[in-house]
Amino acid sequence: MVRDPGQRKDSITAGLSNEELGITLLQRIAAKDKQAFEQFYFDYTPRIGNFMMKILKSPELVDEAINDFMMVIWQNAGHFDADQGKLSTWLFGIAHNKALKVWERQRRYNREESSDQTVLDAAGNDWDDESAEETATGPDNPERTVLGWELGDILVWAMARLSPEHQVVLDLVFNQHYNYEEVAAITDCPVNTVKTRVFHARKKLAEILKKRGINPYELNGGPT
Amino acid sequence: MSQPITPEHDEIAELLPWYITDTLNSPEKSRVSRHLETCPLCRQELHLYRQLETTNQVSVADGSWKPSAGQFAAIMQGIDELELKEQAKTVLKKENQNRANRWNWFKTIPKPVFWFMALETGALATLMMVLVSQPLPYLAQPGFETLSNASPAVNHDLPRLHIVFSHDITEQEIRALLLKSGAQLISGPSTLGVYTLQLAVQDKNTVQQTVTELRTAPKIKFVEEIQGALTQ
Numbered sequence: 001m002v003r004d005p006g007q008r009k010d011s012i013t014a015g016l017s018n019e020e021l022g023i024t025l026l027q028r029i030a031a032k033d034k035q036a037f038e039q040f041y042f043d044y045t046p047r048i049g050n051f052m053m054k055i056l057k058s059p060e061l062v063d064e065a066i067n068d069f070m071m072v073i074w075q076n077a078g079h080f081d082a083d084q085g086k087l088s089t090w091l092f093g094i095a096h097n098k099a100l101k102v103w104e105r106q107r108r109y110n111r112e113e114s115s116d117q118t119v120l121d122a123a124g125n126d127w128d129d130e131s132a133e134e135t136a137t138g139p140d141n142p143e144r145t146v147l148g149w150e151l152g153d154i155l156v157w158a159m160a161r162l163s164p165e166h167q168v169v170l171d172l173v174f175n176q177h178y179n180y181e182e183v184a185a186i187t188d189c190p191v192n193t194v195k196t197r198v199f200h201a202r203k204k205l206a207e208i209l210k211k212r213g214i215n216p217y218e219l220n221g222g223p224t
Numbered sequence: 225m226s227q228p229i230t231p232e233h234d235e236i237a238e239l240l241p242w243y244i245t246d247t248l249n250s251p252e253k254s255r256v257s258r259h260l261e262t263c264p265l266c267r268q269e270l271h272l273y274r275q276l277e278t279t280n281q282v283s284v285a286d287g288s289w290k291p292s293a294g295q296f297a298a299i300m301q302g303i304d305e306l307e308l309k310e311q312a313k314t315v316l317k318k319e320n321q322n323r324a325n326r327w328n329w330f331k332t333i334p335k336p337v338f339w340f341m342a343l344e345t346g347a348l349a350t351l352m353m354v355l356v357s358q359p360l361p362y363l364a365q366p367g368f369e370t371l372s373n374a375s376p377a378v379n380h381d382l383p384r385l386h387i388v389f390s391h392d393i394t395e396q397e398i399r400a401l402l403l404k405s406g407a408q409l410i411s412g413p414s415t416l417g418v419y420t421l422q423l424a425v426q427d428k429n430t431v432q433q434t435v436t437e438l439r440t441a442p443k444i445k446f447v448e449e450i451q452g453a454l455t456q
Contacts, residue, residue: 049289155279179247195238
């Protein structure tokens with residue numbers, strides 16, 4: 001069973017917030033405490049791993065990225081500075097970096113393996129190919145038409161057509177609830193780039209929906 | 225819908241995602257709220273962002289990756305291997321540092337002292353090589369003396385005698401007898417005090433004469449030629 005961060009509190013850490021718990025755990029890891037490292041793995045990687053899934057789309061590639069992520073935590077736990085930002089921001093920054101590296105590695109590998117020059121993502125999806133958008137069918141049932149889909153299905157399908165960069169910022173904003181400064185720290189970008197990236201992600205999403213004959217602004221009844 | 229796009233509108237539109245997640249600071253939040261009241265375009269955008277927020281929370285990727293004990297064990301194994309490599313690197317680095325320190329120490333030695341030490345070391349090495357390559361004269365000589373000749377002790381072609389000396393005979397007297405008879409001791413004494421002599425001649429008469437002479441010597445109790453010695 002996957003534990004939530006802070007679920008397993010011992011007598012030393014009882015009464016601390018999740019942030020404080022995490023920092024205590026990190027301090028123990030910095031002192032090479034393998035038990036703390038194990039607790040960190042089971043407490044934090046479910047969230048980190050699912051975030052990486054947005055970029056990598058494959059559990060095997062996420063395994064690889066998590067290995068790299070955990071190695072960085074073991075070696076650099078002592079480098080975390082609470083004055084510089086929240087623990088989760090620091091962790092997501094490392095996770096983002098490691099996932100992109102695995103993604104890039106896999107894309108290079110796919111390009112070498114594939115004789116055609118189609119731009120493939122790490123999982124082999126051609127997310128940036130316009131013609132692919134035209135012919136793409138839904139993830140669950142190829143026979144279903146777009147108009148027959150549930151609202152959630154349409155948006156999930158459309159979001160899966162976005163580039164990993166766009167998916168990551170949307171996840172960091174809407175799922176992880178980071179403010180723009182934190183997203184900038186995680187993705188190692190200027191704040192304005194983050195704002196523009198979210199804006200373009202929304203714009204691209206609207207285009208994908210329009211190509212399917214759906215008015216994005218009328219979803220779920222439109223604005224009230 | 226036909227409201228002009230102002231720089232403020234663009235700025236506010238970029239803040240809408242964080243307005244929804246309630247992560248804007250207070251002044252920004254108020255600015256967005258005020259703008260939304262008058263801007264139908266931004267209200268449209270806000271609606272789409274709201275749909276995105278709802279969808280993201282039930283996104284396909286959520287829960288599709290889970291940690292496992294097997295993966296953690298593999299991570300720990302990787303870390304152990306890495307640490308072993310790092311330990312080996314540290315040891316090597318320390319050795320190199322020590323070597324560098326020794327060399328630095330050499331560098332601090334004044335030049336005359338350095339060259340004197342170098343010459344001294346060279347001389348010692350040369351001396352050692354000379355000693356090793358030429359065995360010392362005293363090692364080539366036997367370190368003991370006997371009453372026998374140093375030449376081959378046993379010659380099976382020469383006649384031999386059993387002889388028993390009286391208990392008061394001296395070493396000088398034995399030596400004189402052996403020189404006179406041209407014999408040498410080749411073994412003995414046995415538990416009965418019998419020695420074996422080997423004569424230098426084979427002539428039977430001479431042997432018989434030597435035996436006779438030895439029997440007449442005052443401090444010899446017994447002399448007998450060993451029969452069959454020549455056939456051994």
